[in-house]
Amino acid sequence: MKAIFVESCNGYLARGENDDMSWTPELDKKIFKLLTFACGGVYVCSPHTFGLLPEKMRMDKNRMFLVAKRSGDMSLRNLNYDFPNAILVGGPVFLQAAYDVGVIDTFVITTVKQKIIADERYKNPFSKILPQPSATIPFDDMTVRIYNKVWSWSR
Numbered sequence: 001m002k003a004i005f006v007e008s009c010n011g012y013l014a015r016g017e018n019d020d021m022s023w024t025p026e027l028d029k030k031i032f033k034l035l036t037f038a039c040g041g042v043y044v045c046s047p048h049t050f051g052l053l054p055e056k057m058r059m060d061k062n063r064m065f066l067v068a069k070r071s072g073d074m075s076l077r078n079l080n081y082d083f084p085n086a087i088l089v090g091g092p093v094f095l096q097a098a099y100d101v102g103v104i105d106t107f108v109i110t111t112v113k114q115k116i117i118a119d120e121r122y123k124n125p126f127s128k129i130l131p132q133p134s135a136t137i138p139f140d141d142m143t144v145r146i147y148n149k150v151w152s153w154s155r
Contacts, residue, residue, distance in 0.1 A: 001044065001080050003088045003095050004035055004108040006142075008116040011124045013092055015116050018052060025141055028110050035108060036087045037062065044068050044079050044098075045089040053089075068094075076103050096125045099150075107147040 006024045007013050015023065036043065041063045050058070050067050058065060066083070068076050079086065080103035088098050098104050107126065133145035 001076075001084065001086050001088050001098065001103045002035075002039055002106045002108065003098065003104045004032060005095065006032075006110040006112060007124045009111060009113050010115045011127055012116050012118040012122045013095075013124055014122045015118050016122070017048075020052070023112075023114050023116055024110075025112060025114075027139060028112060028142060031110065031144065039085045039087055040083075042066065042083045042086040043089050044076070044083065044086045046091075046094045049090040049094065076101050079103075092122060092125045099126070104150050105148070107150060108144065109147070110142050110144045112142040 005013055006021070006028050008023070014021070043063060043065045045053075045065060045067060047067050050065060053065070057063065066074065066079055066086070068074055068079060072078070076098050084105075088095060088104065095104075107130070109124075109126075109130075130147060134148040135146045137144040137146075
């Protein structure tokens, strides 16, 4: 699965529990849409994140949202088996859980120049373990880094 997310320049993924991501630039949203459609338009998220998604996004016929559960057919491991190119959408706790069960093969992280203030629990949980990116693509107001072969990182 692919973890595609944006972080502030000071390392936060969200301002809080109900963040609407309005602090992210429009170009980031376009890149996210491009990448997710290129990967098939299947998204795996937590129930909380699903509830925060805009109605327009959830009702888009070109997207399929799957809400992960802790066990059973909708567990991250089972969803990874059925949808290995799915995009993981969620906050640090959800993404860390996906990493811990070994379903992330690729990270695409956009770092924007915007600084936000948030609780420490919204910090990027991967910032201390990331190796050198496979690719770095700079833009005027943000940088996109791609990390491939995540399963080969020592844990």
